[in-house]
Amino acid sequence: MESTGKRNGLVQSLRNFDRRWVFLLIGLGTILPIIYPIGFGVSTTPPVQQLYDKIESLTPDDVVMLSFDFGPTTVPENGPMASAILRHCFTRGIKVVVIALYPIGGRALAVQALNEVAPEFPHLRYGIDFVNLGYKDGAQALMKQMGEDIHGVFPTDANGDPLSQLPLMQRVHNYKDISLVVSLATGVIGEWWANLINSQFGVPVAVGCTAVSAPKYYAYLNTGQMIGLLGGLKGASEYERLLLDGHPSVSAPYNDPTRFNAMKGMDVQTIDHSIIILFIVVGNVAYFLSRRRAARV
Amino acid sequence: MFFRLQLPLILTFIAGMIPIVAFFFTSEATIVKAPTDRLEKWMVIVAGFALLLGVINVIQGNLKKIERRGPGWPYAICLLVGLLVPGIFGILSAFSVGPFQGIGLRADGGYTPFAWVTRFFFEPLQATMFSLLAFYIASAAFRAFRVRNLEATILLVAAVLVMIGRIPVGDAISSAVRPGALASFTEWLMDKPNTAAQRGILIGAALGAASLSLRVILGIERSYLGLEKSE
Amino acid sequence: MDPTQAAEAAGYFDRDRLNALVLFIVFCALVLWFIRTARQNRNLFIRRIAGLNAVDEAVGRATELGKKVLYVPGIGSIDDNQTIASLAVLQHVARLTARYNTELDVPNKDPLAFASARETVREAYLQEGRPDLYNEGMVHYVTYDQFAYTASVSGVMVREKPAANFLIGSFFAESLLLAETGQASGAIQIAGTAEIAQLPFFVCACDYTLIGEELYAAGAYLSRDPAMLGSIKGQDYTKALVALLIIIGMVCSTAFHWPAFAAWFQAR
Numbered sequence: 112m113e114s115t116g117k118r119n120g121l122v123q124s125l126r127n128f129d130r131r132w133v134f135l136l137i138g139l140g141t142i143l144p145i146i147y148p149i150g151f152g153v154s155t156t157p158p159v160q161q162l163y164d165k166i167e168s169l170t171p172d173d174v175v176m177l178s179f180d181f182g183p184t185t186v187p188e189n190g191p192m193a194s195a196i197l198r199h200c201f202t203r204g205i206k207v208v209v210i211a212l213y214p215i216g217g218r219a220l221a222v223q224a225l226n227e228v229a230p231e232f233p234h235l236r237y238g239i240d241f242v243n244l245g246y247k248d249g250a251q252a253l254m255k256q257m258g259e260d261i262h263g264v265f266p267t268d269a270n271g272d273p274l275s276q277l278p279l280m281q282r283v284h285n286y287k288d289i290s291l292v293v294s295l296a297t298g299v300i301g302e303w304w305a306n307l308i309n310s311q312f313g314v315p316v317a318v319g320c321t322a323v324s325a326p327k328y329y330a331y332l333n334t335g336q337m338i339g340l341l342g343g344l345k346g347a348s349e350y351e352r353l354l355l356d357g358h359p360s361v362s363a364p365y366n367d368p369t370r371f372n373a374m375k376g377m378d379v380q381t382i383d384h385s386i387i388i389l390f391i392v393v394g395n396v397a398y399f400l401s402r403r404r405a406a407r408v
Numbered sequence: 409m410f411f412r413l414q415l416p417l418i419l420t421f422i423a424g425m426i427p428i429v430a431f432f433f434t435s436e437a438t439i440v441k442a443p444t445d446r447l448e449k450w451m452v453i454v455a456g457f458a459l460l461l462g463v464i465n466v467i468q469g470n471l472k473k474i475e476r477r478g479p480g481w482p483y484a485i486c487l488l489v490g491l492l493v494p495g496i497f498g499i500l501s502a503f504s505v506g507p508f509q510g511i512g513l514r515a516d517g518g519y520t521p522f523a524w525v526t527r528f529f530f531e532p533l534q535a536t537m538f539s540l541l542a543f544y545i546a547s548a549a550f551r552a553f554r555v556r557n558l559e560a561t562i563l564l565v566a567a568v569l570v571m572i573g574r575i576p577v578g579d580a581i582s583s584a585v586r587p588g589a590l591a592s593f594t595e596w597l598m599d600k601p602n603t604a605a606q607r608g609i610l611i612g613a614a615l616g617a618a619s620l621s622l623r624v625i626l627g628i629e630r631s632y633l634g635l636e637k638s639e
Numbered sequence: 640m641d642p643t644q645a646a647e648a649a650g651y652f653d654r655d656r657l658n659a660l661v662l663f664i665v666f667c668a669l670v671l672w673f674i675r676t677a678r679q680n681r682n683l684f685i686r687r688i689a690g691l692n693a694v695d696e697a698v699g700r701a702t703e704l705g706k707k708v709l710y711v712p713g714i715g716s717i718d719d720n721q722t723i724a725s726l727a728v729l730q731h732v733a734r735l736t737a738r739y740n741t742e743l744d745v746p747n748k749d750p751l752a753f754a755s756a757r758e759t760v761r762e763a764y765l766q767e768g769r770p771d772l773y774n775e776g777m778v779h780y781v782t783y784d785q786f787a788y789t790a791s792v793s794g795v796m797v798r799e800k801p802a803a804n805f806l807i808g809s810f811f812a813e814s815l816l817l818a819e820t821g822q823a824s825g826a827i828q829i830a831g832t833a834e835i836a837q838l839p840f841f842v843c844a845c846d847y848t849l850i851g852e853e854l855y856a857a858g859a860y861l862s863r864d865p866a867m868l869g870s871i872k873g874q875d876y877t878k879a880l881v882a883l884l885i886i887i888g889m890v891c892s893t894a895f896h897w898p899a900f901a902a903w904f905q906a907r
Contacts, residue, residue, distance in 0.1 A: 345575075
C-alpha cells in the first residue's frame, strides 16, 4: 500500500512537473559546457563534405561570392560558418567577394567577420584578394540583376570606393565570373539563391542555414540546385573539423579558449539534446504509469 | 462606391497582372519589365508611409494609457522612450548633427550613438528573445512527445533519433553496432522521408497560394479590403 | 504587324518559361471552370478541416469565460498570400466577436497588414450591426522588429490570459515562442501557416493547426462562397494533375530511360 501510494505520488509529481525545472536544467546544460569545455568529437556528413570538397577544388584564379544573409539573432549558428569559409578560402588563396542582403545587421556582421579573419592572413590585400561590397536592398530583384551586371547593383564597395578602382572587381562582372556562391542565410534568402539563381544562371550555390531551416534545403540538395549544405551548429562544427584536419595552419583561433566556435557549441548541443531526450523518456514513463493507474481504477 | 470597391479591384487586377505577364518576357521587353520594377519601388514607398501610420498609432495608444493610468502604464513610458530615443538618434545621425555622425562605426572603430544603442541594447535583447527558443523547445518536447497514438509515436521516434544522430553521443552509441550508422540513418531520414513530406506540403501550399492570388486578382476574394464577396 | 515586327516581338518572349506558361494556363482554366460550375451547382464537397470548425468553439469559449480573443495575423506584409488568407479568417472571427460581444485584440507587426486588418475588423463589426462595439484600440500596431513584437504579444498572453489564441499567417522563429507561451497560459490555440519549417512547432504546441493549403482555403471554407469553393476544387484538380505528371515523369525517366519528359518541366 505504501509503495503504491509512493508510486502514485511520483506519477502525480511527474504529471504536474513544473516546466521551470526544465528551463533550469537547460540553462545549466548551456552555461556549464561553455565554462568547462568537454571536447566531444565531431563526425562529418555528406552535404558538408561536398561543400568542403568544392572549395578545395577551387584555385587562386577562382572567385567565391559569400553572401551574409543573416542577422544578429543567428550569429551563433551562421557566424562560425562565415569564419570557417573565409579561412578556407583565404588559406587556399581563393578570391572572395562579400555582399550582404539581410537588412538588419547583415552588413555589420560581414565587416565583423572580415575584421576577425583577414588579419590572420597579413599577406592578403583588400581589393585584390577580397572585397566587401556592403549591403543593398531588394534581395530577389537584386540577385537577378547581378546575373547581368554586379557593378550596376553595387557601383561602390562598402567603403564607398568605385568598383572600377578595385583590381579584383575588374574581372568580376556577373555570375559567369563567380565559381561558387555561398549564402549564409537565416530566412528565405538562401532558398532564393538555390531556387532562382542556380536555375537561371547555373552558378553553383551552397547554403549555410540555421538548424530549423535545414530540412527544407534537402530538397534543393537532392535536385542539384545546391552543391552543399551546412545545417545549423552541427554543420558549422563539421566544416570547422574538416578545415582543421585539412589545414592545420588555421588552428590558432580554434585553440583560443576565449573565442567561441561551433565545435565548442556542439558540447552545449550534446548536453542539451541529452537533457531533452531524458525529459521525453521521463514524460512518457509518467504518461504510461498514469494510464495504467487509470485503467486499474 | 467606385472609390471603395471598383477602383481598388481595378488597381489590384492591373498590379497583379503586370508581374505575371512580365514573368514570361525577357529583360529586353522593357515595356513590361519597367512597370514591374516601378511597382516594387512603389511598394517600398507605400510601406514607408504605412510605417509612419503605425508609429503614430503606437504613440497615440500608449499616451492614452499613460494619461488614464491604465494597467502597466509605466511600461508604456518605457516603450515610448525606447521608440523615441533610437528614432531621434537615427534622424540626427542621418543629418550628421553634432556627435551623431552616421549610424555605423566611426573611422577609429568607436561607436556612434546609434551604433552604440544598436550594439548594446537592440542586439542583446534580440539574442535573448531568440535564446528563449532553446528553453521552449525543451518544454514543448517534454509535453508533446507522448506515445498517444501511432502518429505521435512516429513523431517521437523520429525526433529522438534525429536529436541523438546530430550529437557525438549518437556516434558513440552507434559505433557499438556499426560506426556512423545512426548519423547515416539520420541523414537518410532528413534526405528521403523529410524531403518527400516537405515537397508535398510545398506543392500544396504553392497551389493554394496561386489559387488565392487568382481570386484576389479577379476580385473574388475581397477580405483584404474588409469587404465580403457579396458587396 | 509586319513579319519583322512579329519576329522582334516573339524574341521578347522567354522560351525557357514556356513550360510555366502552359501550366499557368491549365491551372487558370481549371480554377475558372470550377468557379463557373460552383456558381451553377452549389453543392460542392470540401473535406472537413478540424481547425476551421473549431473557430466558432474557440470564440464561444472566450465568450463564456469573459476573456478576450487574441488574433495574431503573422509577421508578413500584405503582399504575402498568408497575410491575405489570415485576413479572411480575421473577418470571420471579428464577426463572431461582434455577434457575441467578446473582446478582440489584434496586435500587428507590419504596418500595411495593420491598415488592412483595421479595415477588416471595422467592416466586420459594421456588417454584424454592432459598430458601437468597435474601438480603434482593438487593432493596434506594435513594432516592426520581429522579436520585440514577439515579446509584446507574449506579454499580453501572460498578463491578460486570453481564452483563445489565433496564430494565423506567416511566422518564422517566433512561432514556438508564441505558441508555447499561449499553451502555458491555458488558451485554446488555433494556428495556421504555410511556412514549412514552423509547422512542427505549431503542431506540438497548438490544439489545431492549419497546414499549408488549408490556410489558403480558410477564407473560402468559412464563407462557403460558391466561387471561392470552386477555386479550391480547381486547385485540388491541378494538384492531382501535378501528381499524375510526377508519376509519368518518374516512369519515363526510370523504366523507359526517357528523361526528356521530366526535363521539359525543369525551371530555367
